[in-house]
Amino acid sequence: MAAAMLLAGANAAEAHIVAARLGDFYMGASHPFTDLADVLLWTATGMLAGTLGASKGRWLIPVFPLGLLVGLPLGHVFGAASTQFADAAMMLAIGMLLAAAAQVPTLLLCAIAFAVAVIRGAANGADLLPETDRVLFAAGLACAGYGVITLTMALTVLFKQARSDGPASWRAIAVRALGGWIAAIGLMMASLVLAS
Template sequence: MSGRLRTVVLAALLLTQSHIAHAHIVSARLGDFYAGALHPLLTLQDVLVWMALGLLAGSLGAASGRWLIVVFPLGLCAGLALATTTSIAALPPVVDAATILLLGLLLAASLRIPVALLCAIAFTLGVMRGTANAEELVAQTDRLLYAAGLACAGYVVITLVTAVALSFRRPDTEPTSSWRGITLRAVGGWVAAVGLMMAGLSFAT
């Protein structure tokens, strides 16, 4: 028997002995984690709020930013737990638009917000967005995995955006009037404009 024929026969034998592959075992175990991590990254309100919050923290310095990477994920988990244990519903779209508008204005104004106030804002926003993300939960969802994915996504996004803003802004070495500071303030103006447009659209619909 030639080598090629022997290979074909062995392949045919292997195929006849194969069993049904459990292709969804990873999804069954970690699918809810991935759902919790990816859902907010595919939602415009979440993306804008998370990025604006990270930019705001980065513009204020490392001392403020390092608190948010803990406080914000805790707020997300608290909002998710609140939504699953009570009958509270997600806030209307106009509230999300007003939140984005407020964050943009704070970034554009370059106000020196105290750390305690910034943490309170971050926790409140985390609760709001955690409540909104709870709408994706169904009876079969593993809530612990979903919450872990959501918290990890919040941690990663806030950390990365804050780090980028800190690296770009250099708040400890450059004044607010530098071109870097002006650029961040201009980004805040764009974020506020997006929030204003979203508010107008929510009223129109």
């Protein structure tokens, strides 16, 4: 009888924060992690900044989230499909810079990071639904970009500095080899885009 009374008097549960419209913030923060291009490009950009050192890389902390915010409204102009070749080209370029252990000037590093962020911001913006709160989505996307760039850059700096034996250390070689793999993935993606 007690169970019947509880079931009869039960109201609809409002247990999810989506009802408070904060779901769009979390959707913006988690959406990039569902796309391989976001994961690879964001990680590669953070690694490139980390290999150049903290003094150059710290400029990306404000530049990358700003680029995501600039690119987000461009999603409906370009669409996700039109950014595929740009993704592949940026992946190839960043991978080659990592593989060559190139010493990129700070201004060029910021321009590369800003371009990656605008491209990926546009790709994420193309997936927005009309009912999505764009301000909350943008805030989540910018926070995710800030976190990924900062953590990847810091981990790369620590990885390369820990007991480094100079340019021929296994750590520097590992970063360069990973850059080669990133460039290869970019080359494959570009050839797939051009073939279709």
